[in-house]
Amino acid sequence: MVAQTTDTALDALHALTGRPDSTFREHQHEAIDDLVRDRARVLCVQRTGWGKSAVYFVATRLLRDAGSGPTLIVSPLLALMRNQIAAAERLGLRAHTINSTNRDDWDAVRRMLADDAVDLLLISPERLNNPSFREEMLPLFAQRVGLLVIDEAHCVSDWGHDFRPDYRRVRDMLAALPEGVAVLCTTATANDRVVADVLEQLDASGAAGAGTRPELRTYRGPLARTSLRLEVVELAHPAERLAWLVQELGPAGSLQGSGIVYTLTKRDASAVADFLVAHDIAAEAYSGEHANEDRVAAEDRLLRGDVKALVATSALGMGYDKPDLGFVVHYQAPGSVISYYQQVGRAGRAVDHADAVLLRGAEDRRIQDFFIEQAFPAKERVDQVLLQLDAAGETGLTTRELSSIVNLGLGRLEAMLKVLDVEGAVRRDGTRWTLVRDHGWRYDAERYRAVTELRRAEQAAMARYGADGRCLMRTLQEQLDDPDPRDCGRCAICTEPRFQLELDPALVRAAQLHLRSQPLVLDAKKMAPDPQGKMRKIPETAQVEPGRGLARIGDPGWWPAIASGLRDGRLDDEVLGALADLVRAWRPAAAWVTWVPSRAHGKALADAAQRLGAALGLPVVEAVARTVPDAPPQRDMANAAQQVANVRGRFRVAADVPAGGCLLLDDQRLSGWTLAMVGGQLRGRGAASVWPLALASAL
Known part of the structure; x- marks a missing residue:
């Protein structure tokens, strides 16, 4: 292996940032050195905006220069992929994506790998759960890849706030890697339990045929965001929150620049955006149900500052990067302090001051309860699915055929089958599902109960946020098990409230009429x-x-x-x-x-x-x-x-x-x-x- 000098890594960093005075932050160069020199497995748990992507871009450049294969990045959102490709080009890296929108490009990717004509491949986690992709493409990646990156690695763990079953396939990828392939996992939102779960999976999936487990290294930094000022405003009725938004986002308001207003549901996103537009505030609704090209266009308008606010569900979260985002407002509280930290982390990356305001409402608990209660189907429902697939034999059943027998919504039924597929109990063949004989899978009631209890504890912590007299940034740090939580001296608790304004009664009445006129x-x-x-x-x-x-x-x-x-x-x-x-x-x-x-x-x-x-x-x-x-x-x-x-x-x-x-x-x-x-x-x-x-x- 060729040792890389600090000067070479710095040159790559300067090219990436476009600034000749850029320097590495704490732990960045150490992580790059581990990946390039030692081909280690590394977990970086660092605050949003720390520069996790700089680690894998610089490492990719150095590894490619040393003759290693391309980097494969598992990335959760298309927004992240678009930003990553633009950044990769600044380093002279040839990047390509494989996601749900370009699945027909697989043959082209094969040719690029064979010709060594691609430096960086980004795939969505959903691709990992496609049987033909796993059978045809993953073995090819395992043979050629020089660095595997699992971005937003907390998604691997069902203890995490944003667990995604597709990420469980990461274990298969890790197990298939030959010796000498570096692995980097990155996240900003992993507490001790999630970190332990991710490390366990990294450790359990040793290099194929190597005989020894690869060395694991963890870099965990402070999570405080010194540019953010946090505040909570209690406004139980949605009409009051709509009026507050108009007053604060309007020309006379205190929220400067452009930002994001988060809602828990897509219909709330539409209602809020419509009310803002009706009051001459440039706003747009954004959710996972919007067409991909519409989401791209909306993200670009926010990047350019053409809109004051995107009113978004959590679909606008991981990976969206507007360095000068001036504010994040929550129209409702998310289900956990950890989710909240992840979302407010969109703001204040390259500015000295940004505001994060939580408008807590009366309906928050009801909506949070719905998401918690939908997480795990009851054992009798799972047993019923397995029994029906057993009876169907090799012919199997479609999801719709199962739905005529099992009283679960199609979405929840698909999610259950996906988990059972990942864990080896069932197999997808086209549109049909079949039972894997002698699968050995069992319903882990104790784990599901423990995770549900954790969600309830997180919900309770979110309810206490801003109500218990403790520093708001310190509360976020402690929920994420930051090793050095401290009072921030900036939030509404440490200083004084700024956003407890007197609402215009006429605006509140207009908001109530708006809510009733749809x-x-x-x-x-x-x-x-x-x-x-x-x-x-x-x-x-x-x-x-x-x-x-x-x-x-x-x-x-x-x-x-x-x-x-x-x-x-x-x-x-x-x-x-x-x-x-x-x-x-x-x-x-x-x-x-x-x-x-x-x-x-x-x-x-x-x-x-x-x-x-x-x-x-x-x-x-x-x-x-x-x-x-x-x-x-x-x-x-x-x-x-x-x-x-x-x-x-x-x-x-x-x-x-x-x-x-x-x-x-x-x-x-x-x-x-x-x-x-x-x-x-x-x-x-x-x-x-x-x-x-x-x-x-x-x-």
């Missing part, structure tokens, strides 16, 4: 699962029209008043007036009104239908009856196959159907299948059209 379009069902879970086209003569909903369940607009009215057995006049106004603006071709009889809210719904008909001047007909009064609640059904099966045979048309179109009222649209199937029955009995109308919708 009726929902309810998509019409065109396909439905048969009893085996296979999707079939619904005949046009049985289809309903696209519908409307007055509110989203749990949202702060109309939902509180709707929920109160349903509990009390009568909606108040303000809600009924809003419902009638919605229908007038919508103008469906409806000549009469009926409703879906509700087991829980039958009195309130029947009364609402009668009053709505009177307000619209339409006759009201009690056309639908329940045939099974004690059927399980639709909210307990987790996927389309289960939901359709639960509705099938539960209702009947119990009266003559008038001519013309029908306005079909329901209390809560949870899946859409009750309205679709009852509407189909009404169509079958002669209704010219059916227009679904829900007081509130979960979708």
